[in-house]
Amino acid sequence: MREPVPADSYRGYGDLARAQTEGVDFAVHVRIAENSRVAILAPHGGRIEGGTSAVARLIAGTEHALYLFEGLRAANDNFDHLHLTSHCFDEPRCLDMIAGCDTVIAVHGYAAPGADVLLGGRDERLKYALAPALAACGLSVQTNGHDFPGLDPRNICNRGRTGQGVQMELSANLRRAHRWSGLVRAVRSVLGLPRV
Numbered sequence: 001m002r003e004p005v006p007a008d009s010y011r012g013y014g015d016l017a018r019a020q021t022e023g024v025d026f027a028v029h030v031r032i033a034e035n036s037r038v039a040i041l042a043p044h045g046g047r048i049e050g051g052t053s054a055v056a057r058l059i060a061g062t063e064h065a066l067y068l069f070e071g072l073r074a075a076n077d078n079f080d081h082l083h084l085t086s087h088c089f090d091e092p093r094c095l096d097m098i099a100g101c102d103t104v105i106a107v108h109g110y111a112a113p114g115a116d117v118l119l120g121g122r123d124e125r126l127k128y129a130l131a132p133a134l135a136a137c138g139l140s141v142q143t144n145g146h147d148f149p150g151l152d153p154r155n156i157c158n159r160g161r162t163g164q165g166v167q168m169e170l171s172a173n174l175r176r177a178h179r180w181s182g183l184v185r186a187v188r189s190v191l192g193l194p195r196v
Contacts, residue, residue, distance in 0.1 A: 007083045013091040016084050026082055029068040030093050031060075038191055039065040039101040042108075043089050043156055046070025047078040049109030051175030056107045058184040064191070065101060067094045086167065089156040098156075103191070104165035106157040109175050110148065115140040116174045117183070120150030121157045123164035129190045130166065137182030139174070 005019035020026055027046070040060040045053030048071035060066040069091060071078030084091075086106065098104050103126065110118065116139040119127045127143055134141045150157055150167030157165030174183075 005081065007079070007081055008085075010084050010088060012088050013084060016082070020082060023072075025071070025073050027068075027070045027072055028091065028093055029066070029070065030097055031066040032097060033060075033063060033065040036064045037100070037102040037161075038063075039067060039098045039104045039160065041067045041094065041098070041104065041106040041156060043067075043069050043086065043091075043094070043106055044071075044079075044083055044108055046072060048082050049079070049175075051178070051180075052107045052109050052170065055170065055175075055180050055184065058180060059105065059107070059187050059191075061188065065097055067097055069094070086150065086156050087152040087154040094156065095159060098160040101160040102162050104157050104160040105187070106150075106155075106165065106167050108148070108167060108169045109172065110169045111172045112147070114146065114171060115142040116171050117141045118146045118148050118169035119143045119166060120146070120148050120169070121155070121164065121166040122151055122153070123158075123162070123166050126164075126166050126190070130168075130187060133186040133190050134183060137186050139183060139186075 042052040042056035045068040071082045148169045157167045
């Protein structure tokens with residue numbers, strides 16, 4: 001049996017894939033949407049950041065592309081061994097999928113106290129369209145001054161065709177509550193608006 005490797009030592013997906021086994025420790029799910037230039041990602045899904053896969057699936061619906069990287073480990077150490085930080089997340093199937101997408105939203109989770117949703121990423125227009133829509137459904141939202149700005153060009157949310165995306169960090173309380181319908185409606189309604 002291999003000795004577990006800590007995720008903070010990975011420089012990219014290649015390191016993770018050498019240390020972990022697909023189908024045992026993690027799974028990758030890719031669904032292309034032929035008629036949409038929108039991709040919804042959960043790069044830390046499954047047991048890594050609980051609830052993010054489910055939220056990403058709901059936001060994507062059947063219309064938009066969906067990518068999930070999901071922790072499968074039985075032990076309570078998925079985050080420690082599978083959390084590939086966003087600016088190092090270069091899993092090839094994800095990069096291939098988002099290369100043709102104009103809009104990329106990456107759904108994450110965070111554990112520290114704070115707002116229900118922290119919005120980051122380089123797509124300022126989308127970020128500032130999402131903030132009031134999320135607030136209108138009763139969620140607390142922070143767009144600046146938090147620990148997850150998501151501005152690195154290598155951040156997976158910013159690696160679509162435009163080089164700009166949104167990183168959506170969901171609080172642990174919001175993810176545990178499983179009351180995501182307002183959040184999902186808000187995001188999907190903004191995605192349905194024409195880009196200007």
